[in-house]
Amino acid sequence: MENSKRQIPIVIDTERNEPIWVASLSWIYEQHELQEIRQANIKHHRFVCQNCKQLVYLHAKRDDDSRHGHQYYFSHPEGIDCDWKSDSKSRAEIYAGVSEGDKHWQMKELLAKTLINLPNWEVVDVDTQFVFSLDKLKRAKPDLHARYFGTDVAFEIQLRSESPKVILDRQHFYQEKEWPLIWLSAENEDQILDFFDKERIAVKQVQKDIAFCNRGNWFIFNKFLASQSLEKKQLTILTKVWEPSLAGKKIYYDWCQYSVTYDQLTHHDGETFYRDFYALDRALKADLVEQGKLRVLANIDHFKNQEYRDWSQFLVAAKICWPTLDMSSDADWLHSVFKEDYYRRVLQVKSTVLTIIRYYSSDMPSSYKRWEQFALKLSHLYFGFHKNMSLSVLEKIMLILGYDLSTKLGRRQKSYARAVHNFFDYEAFKPYQALCLRAIELSEHKEELLHTPNVLARLNDPMKKSIEINSSLDDFLEWFASDPICEQRGL
Ligand SMILES: [Zn+2]
Structure with a gap:
């Protein structure tokens, strides 16, 4: 992307009237197809600049890191006046308007580049082929379709505004196919390049939506994690988990983060998670109930000194040593303790x-x-x-x-x-x-x-x-x- 000539971010494929991210070309097309485009575009004017709708030409620049050994980009012919032309505007200016989609693509590319270099992973497709439901009535196009030890895995790059319905529909689709689905956050990934940075990042609503469709987990992938993955030879992602923790007699909630490998993730009922928030929460609440009960029992003699004489006074005393007591579920136990203690005293x-x-x-x-x-x-x-x-x-x-x-x-x-x-x-x-x-x-x-x-x-x-x-x-x-x-x- 450093090439200053690579100015046109999006072209229109006039054959289908669909915009194509230029950065995605080498993932979408095989080498021979790119060659055909180079020639066909001259003959049939198939690809035009999205901005000026003028014919553009496909160029190649040698890049050993690229899939086909070259980076591909489009440029305007001489004499065309377009904002996206190299000499009229800076690259930053051009990309400001389309950075969202560009970022989206960069993430797919980063992930694809990482996976093809990892053992046991195979990249099947990046954003071009539909996959179908078992009854063939529904289809979806995963951002990245890969296989891990031969098992299909769908990756979706989470955008700024994914509605909960989209998230759930996608989840149900892959759940039916029994493909693990992993949403990777492209949003604010640049803020978390160094995930050891303890500074709080703002969690977007869309990330919360994804998290709570995945037992409180959402996932981040970025350049840092890509290099970590290559080092470890395992896909490594950052997992943010909404977690309960005990402080004093109460439960507090916050996002915790873990660098985890793909093998550490659990896929269940269409959800992908590292730690199951709901199970953690249930366990902690059960702990809290146990602790509350123990404190009530340990303090009953103290209650006696206060000489509670009825159920409600007993409850007031119990609430002090067990602030999270829940009358809908704990009252029966408390009442039996109250009765027993009261009877003992009587x-x-x-x-x-x-x-x-x-x-x-x-x-x-x-x-x-x-x-x-x-x-x-x-x-x-x-x-x-x-x-x-x-x-x-x-x-x-x-x-x-x-x-x-x-x-x-x-x-x-x-x-x-x-x-x-x-x-x-x-x-x-x-x-x-x-x-x-x-x-x-x-x-x-x-x-x-x-x-x-x-x-x-x-x-x-x-x-x-x-x-x-x-x-x-x-x-x-x-x-x-x-x-x-x-x-x-x-x-
Ligand atoms: Zn143009």
Whole structure:
């Protein structure tokens, strides 16, 4: 391209009325065809300058690196006035208007030149031949059709504005044929000549579109990578992957880049990728969930110090150590942990209640003192506690429920039956008769109690109905006898 005479970037092939990139000539045509063009153009005026539509002549310049040993270019005959003529405008000026397509071609040429020099690769065609779908109803013209170990591979050079539909259609086309398809970015490739440069490059929408049709991957090829490929004897491309990474308790996303060889790419379901963004993301999210769960479990004792008393307060505490928790998927687990922990704590409280009551008959003053402190500590938990509860009534209630509080009370069966009598014999207990009846209802010895003749006689006493009043212990009894049930019955 250094040749200053190579001024005409595009000619029109009047046979098909199609523009031809001059730089693509040696890829499109075989040697003998180029020879025919050189002669035919003189005879039939087949190729004209795209700018002035005048006849142009094909010239050749020796170039050992070129496919046919020569570089081919067109020039205007003498006496023609055209902006694309060598003496009227600089090459840069001419190419400014057509650089996009030129860049596109340069990329194809660079890729083709690289592949033909790599082992196991074969360049079948550069941008001229259609390939057809299996049913022959659809066709596409790959920018470069190559074979790797005999397997067809399609390369497309990504342009400035490829619509998602074009990308997907192309993908489906090659997926059906089971050809790997690789989109190579020609866009901003000059900004990434040195891919070790950590400076961020602007990712174009079209590149994002391609990336997310390829598990978050898009690919770059350029002169630097071409020489790397030749050195390594393997096609080497730069892969940009949209990747999740963990920072603290959250996932962050950014483009990561890798220099990879063709063998390192995976082709699946029409997609080509080096790293599967979706799989990485799923794995990291699963990690994050595991870590979140572990943190919740490790911090539950800390939650306890904050004395959460309900589900929503538990969630607030959980969210602090697990900021990414997702209520739609994590709530079931959290709720089971909450329930378990909450139950564990409730059981501790119930067991402490039983302990205090158990020592009540042997040391009343200190039992009341303990109860007062305990009730004060739990006052915010809505368990029905208050400090002025009658422990002697509670003791009998616990016995009726079936808790064996003291060996002094003799046989269990005897103790809970005897406890009922208190509520009918003593004035101090009479206001709690309704409580006693409720305790019988809730007792695990209910049937036995109801079949004890003395108890039955009490329950049928017409007096009891007149004293059915709510007691200050009703709420407490309901709480104590509800789930989780303290399993200390009958120690
Ligand atoms: Zn011209």
